[in-house]
Amino acid sequence: MQVHLRVLQNTVEQFIMSFVAQLIFCTWLDASQMTLIPIVVVLFVVGRFLFWIGYLIPMYNRTYRALGIPPTWMPTGGMLIFSIYNLLITTFVYA
Numbered sequence: 001m002q003v004h005l006r007v008l009q010n011t012v013e014q015f016i017m018s019f020v021a022q023l024i025f026c027t028w029l030d031a032s033q034m035t036l037i038p039i040v041v042v043l044f045v046v047g048r049f050l051f052w053i054g055y056l057i058p059m060y061n062r063t064y065r066a067l068g069i070p071p072t073w074m075p076t077g078g079m080l081i082f083s084i085y086n087l088l089i090t091t092f093v094y095a
Contacts, residue, residue: 018076025079040075047071
């Protein structure tokens with residue numbers, strides 16, 4: 001039971017970061033580029049399942065847990081980097 005609570009707590013934390021990043025990311029996209037959002041959501045769900053399964057494997061669980069971190073965090077980080085880049089470009093180049 002303790003494992004499931006840890007996974008749930010981490011998933012809620014990751015979801016909040018991903019959701020905020022998606023909201024900010026959407027402000028910079030055209031209508032044709034909005035197809036990236038479902039791809040990001042699928043990567044998030046797959047990453048969370050891999051993380052959960054890695055937690056359930058009793059031996060070497062840190063190694064298996066690590067498989068779920070990149071599909072969860074890399075899209076979130078990429079969206080934030082893209083958004084910050086566009087914010088800086090529009091602020092300093094077009095000002």
